Amino acid sequence: MFWVRSIAKFLLLFMFVSAPVKAGENRSFFVPTPPKGKGEKCVEETAFMRSNHMDLLMHQRDRTVIDGIRTKKHSLKECVACHVVFDNEGRAVSYQDPKNFCRSCHDFAAVKIDCFECHASKPPQGKGHAKINSTPIPSAVDAYRVSRKFPQ
Amino acid sequence: MTISPERRRFLSQAASLAAGVTIAPGVTLYGVAEAKPDNMAVTEKVRWGMLVDTNKCSDGCNDCVTACNDENGLKGHGRPQTDAQWIRKVNLKDPRTGVKKTLPVMCQHCSEPPCVDVCPTGASFKRKDGIVLVNKHTCIGCRYCMLACPYKARSFIHETLTDQKPDVPRGKGTVESCTFCVHRVDNDLQPACVEACSKTNKALIFGDMNDPNSKLSRALEKYPTGRIRADLGTDPGVRYKGL
Numbered sequence: 001m002f003w004v005r006s007i008a009k010f011l012l013l014f015m016f017v018s019a020p021v022k023a024g025e026n027r028s029f030f031v032p033t034p035p036k037g038k039g040e041k042c043v044e045e046t047a048f049m050r051s052n053h054m055d056l057l058m059h060q061r062d063r064t065v066i067d068g069i070r071t072k073k074h075s076l077k078e079c080v081a082c083h084v085v086f087d088n089e090g091r092a093v094s095y096q097d098p099k100n101f102c103r104s105c106h107d108f109a110a111v112k113i114d115c116f117e118c119h120a121s122k123p124p125q126g127k128g129h130a131k132i133n134s135t136p137i138p139s140a141v142d143a144y145r146v147s148r149k150f151p152q
Numbered sequence: 153m154t155i156s157p158e159r160r161r162f163l164s165q166a167a168s169l170a171a172g173v174t175i176a177p178g179v180t181l182y183g184v185a186e187a188k189p190d191n192m193a194v195t196e197k198v199r200w201g202m203l204v205d206t207n208k209c210s211d212g213c214n215d216c217v218t219a220c221n222d223e224n225g226l227k228g229h230g231r232p233q234t235d236a237q238w239i240r241k242v243n244l245k246d247p248r249t250g251v252k253k254t255l256p257v258m259c260q261h262c263s264e265p266p267c268v269d270v271c272p273t274g275a276s277f278k279r280k281d282g283i284v285l286v287n288k289h290t291c292i293g294c295r296y297c298m299l300a301c302p303y304k305a306r307s308f309i310h311e312t313l314t315d316q317k318p319d320v321p322r323g324k325g326t327v328e329s330c331t332f333c334v335h336r337v338d339n340d341l342q343p344a345c346v347e348a349c350s351k352t353n354k355a356l357i358f359g360d361m362n363d364p365n366s367k368l369s370r371a372l373e374k375y376p377t378g379r380i381r382a383d384l385g386t387d388p389g390v391r392y393k394g395l
Contacts, residue, residue: 065287067193068279068338077318094314118288118323120316 018063032108034101037082053079057115076115081123095121182337188338191368199263199282200332201361201389202346203371204255208355211254214241216356219257223333225317229310236307236322238330239345253395256345256356259284259305259330260380267297267306276327282361282389283332293325302381303388305329332358343385 040047044056056074062071072078083101084092093099095116098107102121106113115121188194190226220226228235239258245251265284267276275291279283286297286306298306306329309322316322318337333343342350342358349356359368377391 061289063193065285065289066277066279068281068334069191069193070335070338071190075213080318094313117312118316118321118326120318120321124318 030132034104035083035085035099038084039082039102043078052149078121081142084123092122182234188267188340194279194281194338196280197362198340199389200261201282201359201368201372201391202261202332202339202343203357203368203377203391203393205355205357205393206253206255207394208353209255210353210355211252213242213353215348215352216256216345217241219344220330223317223344224320224331225315225322234310236306236309236328238305238307238328255392255395257303257380258345258390259301259332260303260386260390261330261332262386262388264386266300266302266384266386270300272296279334283334283337284329285331285334286325286327288321288323288328290315291326293327295327301329302384302386313335329334 046051049056057079060071060074061076062113064075085097085099085101087093087097087099096101097103100121102113102116105111211362217239224238226236239256242255242257244253244255254272261282261284263278263282265276265278267284268278271277272294273290273292275287275289276284276297277287277305293308295308298308306327308327309324312324313322320331322328333341333345336343341347346356346358355374357368357371359366361372363369364373371393375393377393378395379388379391380395382388
């Protein structure tokens with residue numbers, strides 16, 4: 001009867017792993033939901049920014065450092081100032097915090113960036129805009145745990 | 153009421169133009185400071201430089217160093233041997249006569265910078281307007297430039313840093329030095345040390361050496377000035393008076 005039990009175990013495991021997740025309810029656990037920036041819209045179309053923001057930043061960085069061109073449209077400083085996220089005490093969070101705008105996606109996509117080893121990841125104290133009501137964003141590992149119903 | 157930077161720039165330009173017209177009607181006034189638009193690259197028309205009047209620099213005053221540290225977010229780690237130092241006060245004494253001098257020394261922004269010659273990645277570079285910088289995106293932290301610099305102007309960051317200033321990115325494993333507060337200069341402001349000194353001793357003058365009407369050029373024309381280790385032929389942008 002060993003094989004029956006094995007199959008039963010396998011089926012149970014299969015059902016458990018592939019348990020359908022209700023649409024909408026757990027959506028944020030699979031798709032990152034980055035907090036909104038302060039303006040009406042981003043400097044470029046959202047879809048364009050999603051796939052090309054790194055190229056814009058790379059392009060701008062050389063223009064700024066070498067040529068002294070300091071236009072604000074694609075500057076990292078402006079990105080950081082607009083996309084600042086505040087914690088419950090109203091303090092801007094840095095890249096160390098998983099709620100940080102950049103991390104909300106990069107954690108999910110497992111992208112490790114080193115911008116903020118040198119650059120400030122939050123505007124100076126007292127700068128920025130009003131508190132953003134953002135739900136806590138799960139990291140990829142949390143999302144995995146929830147989807148697999150593993151204990152936290 | 154807050155004024156956007158664009159509007160402020162427009163107003164300041166308008167004000168300087170108006171000043172030119174009212175001061176000298178019918179006379180063309182040269183040298184009205186023109187702000188570099190944000191989208192324009194720096195050019196060789198400008199050569200930023202500084203004059204240090206060592207007669208006015210007073211012993212015990214450290215305002216330029218403090219202002220530099222504040223502006224650029226330099227914090228010590230209690231290790232003077234390796235802590236970042238972009239500008240320092242140097243005390244000199246002539247052993248024969250006993251005469252004493254005190255003066256600030258920082259990156260001399262040479263027109264022939266040895267740090268640029270030795271850099272294996274091109275990270276150490278001279279901007280077209282004469283400001284010598286480290287491009288930290290390409291700096292590999294080899295520190296050849298620190299050895300090459302005859303003024304010991306450069307520092308290496310040994311520690312992981314947090315809470316850097318948004319305008320002054322700094323990070324572990326790269327070399328850095330005085331930037332003439334390039335982020336301020338690009339926004340028509342004086343370097344932090346010059347601004348601090350202007351409140352007390354007025355020993356520092358910053359300006360465009362290529363503009364014959366700048367305060368700096370007029371001072372350089374008027375007084376004999378010298379350069380540190382002029383024999384090396386590095387042609388520093390920082391000049392000293394009374395040394």
